[in-house]
Amino acid sequence: MSSTRAMAPVIPCKLSIERADRLLAEFGKPTLTEIAKAASEASFSDELMILGGSLGLGLGNEKSDIDVLLVNPGVPARSPGPFQFFADGERIEIVRIDLTYLRSVVRELSRALGRSEPIGLPHAEARLLSRVAHGCRMGGPPLDAGFESALARTCHLATIQRSAESARQHGLVAALALEQEDELIASWNARGAIEAILQRDVLRSGLPYAGSKWLTEQLAMLECGAAIRPLLQLPRPGDRQAYLTDCLAVIADSLDTPATIPGLGETARWDTAGLGHYHLPGADVLVQQEHNAVIELAADAGPAWAELSCRPEQPIGGETRSVRDVAWQLYVRGLAGIRWENGGRQ
Amino acid sequence: MTVHDSLCVSPGVDVRRYAWCYSQAVWSFGVVLPMLAEDIDGAQRAGQGHLLTYVARLVAEYCATAIYLVRAFPRPLPPTSVRAVVAIRAIKDDSLRALIQDLIFDQGSEPDATADMCRQAISRTISIIGPVPELIDRDERHRAIGHARYWLSFIAQIGEGEGDYLPGVRAVPDPRPGQVDSSSPRQGPNCKKGKL
Numbered sequence: 001m002s003s004t005r006a007m008a009p010v011i012p013c014k015l016s017i018e019r020a021d022r023l024l025a026e027f028g029k030p031t032l033t034e035i036a037k038a039a040s041e042a043s044f045s046d047e048l049m050i051l052g053g054s055l056g057l058g059l060g061n062e063k064s065d066i067d068v069l070l071v072n073p074g075v076p077a078r079s080p081g082p083f084q085f086f087a088d089g090e091r092i093e094i095v096r097i098d099l100t101y102l103r104s105v106v107r108e109l110s111r112a113l114g115r116s117e118p119i120g121l122p123h124a125e126a127r128l129l130s131r132v133a134h135g136c137r138m139g140g141p142p143l144d145a146g147f148e149s150a151l152a153r154t155c156h157l158a159t160i161q162r163s164a165e166s167a168r169q170h171g172l173v174a175a176l177a178l179e180q181e182d183e184l185i186a187s188w189n190a191r192g193a194i195e196a197i198l199q200r201d202v203l204r205s206g207l208p209y210a211g212s213k214w215l216t217e218q219l220a221m222l223e224c225g226a227a228i229r230p231l232l233q234l235p236r237p238g239d240r241q242a243y244l245t246d247c248l249a250v251i252a253d254s255l256d257t258p259a260t261i262p263g264l265g266e267t268a269r270w271d272t273a274g275l276g277h278y279h280l281p282g283a284d285v286l287v288q289q290e291h292n293a294v295i296e297l298a299a300d301a302g303p304a305w306a307e308l309s310c311r312p313e314q315p316i317g318g319e320t321r322s323v324r325d326v327a328w329q330l331y332v333r334g335l336a337g338i339r340w341e342n343g344g345r346q
Numbered sequence: 347m348t349v350h351d352s353l354c355v356s357p358g359v360d361v362r363r364y365a366w367c368y369s370q371a372v373w374s375f376g377v378v379l380p381m382l383a384e385d386i387d388g389a390q391r392a393g394q395g396h397l398l399t400y401v402a403r404l405v406a407e408y409c410a411t412a413i414y415l416v417r418a419f420p421r422p423l424p425p426t427s428v429r430a431v432v433a434i435r436a437i438k439d440d441s442l443r444a445l446i447q448d449l450i451f452d453q454g455s456e457p458d459a460t461a462d463m464c465r466q467a468i469s470r471t472i473s474i475i476g477p478v479p480e481l482i483d484r485d486e487r488h489r490a491i492g493h494a495r496y497w498l499s500f501i502a503q504i505g506e507g508e509g510d511y512l513p514g515v516r517a518v519p520d521p522r523p524g525q526v527d528s529s530s531p532r533q534g535p536n537c538k539k540g541k542l
Binding site: 060061062063064065084086091169173177184185188189212213214215216217220234235236290291293331332333334335338 | 366387389394422
């Protein structure tokens with residue numbers, strides 16, 4: 001069903017100054033020149049100035065924030081912000097990023113991508129990188145062309161991989177919840193997986209990463225993903241079984257993995273770090289010191305807990321059902337987590 | 347009137363748990379509500395129905411979680427993959443739970459109706475958790491910074507150290523003339539808590 005799966009990624013172009021100015025005028029915003037003038041209150045002459053946020057990617061509306069990114073070429077002790085200015089009632093938010101930091105992120109991501117390793121890129125980082133890589137350049141000295149190219153390519157490939165990893169993570173929670181007969185949590189996560197799959201298709205088609213917020217608008221620009229877009233709508237109670245069946249089929253097809261707990265959980269582990277087991281007269285309890293939290297362990301759950309805590313490297317899906325039941329109960333209370341091979345924790 | 351009527355007690359809640367849950371409700375979730383309200387206005391005016399649907403889902407999640415925090419005092423919070431569902435199920439007020447559920451499921455509604463439902467959910471949530479910081483408003487953000495100081499003082503006085511009490515709130519060193527420390531919930535790239 002994922003028709004764009006085999007497509008080679010197209011690196012997005014940066015938004016031109018002309019197009020950005022047209023967009024800003026359409027939404028009644030200050031011009032790029034006016035924004036740059038306001039931002040110069042916080043910037044230094046050696047800093048590249050980028051129109052970030054949704055507007056910098058050619059998206060948004062009249063209420064969209066005006067975000068400016070400053071790239072510090074490496075001078076120490078410059079505040080990262082954020083700084084806020086108001087010009088004609090419009091809020092301008094400015095954030096500073098160090099070029100040395102950007103270079104190290106690009107290097108690390110390139111290395112992981114080159115080795116086909118999972119990258120575990122958080123959404124906030126993906127969003128910022130995308131805005132630096134693809135946002136409209138509005139002033140200041142440019143970055144060197146070689147780094148610009150590496151930044152755009154690495155950021156784009158990393159966000160594509162991030163979307164696939166996110167789809168897998170949501171898919172696993174959906175499969176676990178389905179086993180626990182919790183169709184609502186299963187549907188919520190199945191929908192999250194579908195969103196990530198569509199995100200990946202959008203990215204592969206050459207649009208920049210803009211997060212879930214603008215996904216549907218980006219899909220409309222490309223006219224892609226039509227077959228699975230209806231799955232973005234969560235089902236009402238009576239329709240959940242059919243919905244989940246459809247979603248799991250799409251997940252399996254898109255990730256080339258059986259949409260089962262062992263299939264999706266192959267690179268995932270239960271994480272019970274921080275939980276201590278105490279024997280008390282008549283009860284066993286698990287204690288999480290960090291949050292000062294305690295939970296009683298049912299009498300018949302002792303062996304399952306023992307297995308869960310003694311085999312931290314066992315892939316999810318490789319344990320027995322009783323172990324998984326205990327793990328799930330801890331997971332939904334925030335007392336246990338899911339650890340991924342990429343170092344991410346869910 | 348009984349003592350309980352007038353004191354609005356939270357029976358059995360340890361003060362550190364109370365402080366953690368309330369500060370999370372206000373500074374992790376409540377703080378986002380004014381920004382979501384802006385998004386609702388923007389999407390409604392621009393006729394961006396899909397954006398409105400996206401924001402409605404976020405409003406439901408943030409409102410439900412904020413209410414869950416100050417009603418059930420869950421510490422730790424469930425992970426994001428299950429948090430919204432757990433929080434919505436825990437809402438005891440039937441009409442409020444129905445309103446928030448509709449924001450998630452009733453996605454065929456007219457945009458104006460969805461926008462009104464979002465505003466209702468935000469307003470009812472604020473009436474439960476109390477005033478939320480409005481960091482995107484030129485004047486209100488000064489009041490918000492003042493509120494943050496009260497929270498930091500309270501947290502220090504009950505013996506809790508640094509942690510995730512006021513996520514995103516941090517001291518900004520020595521702003522240059524004309525700049526204002528925004529105490530924005532977005533973390534800067536060099537912030538101690540994370541890379542971004």
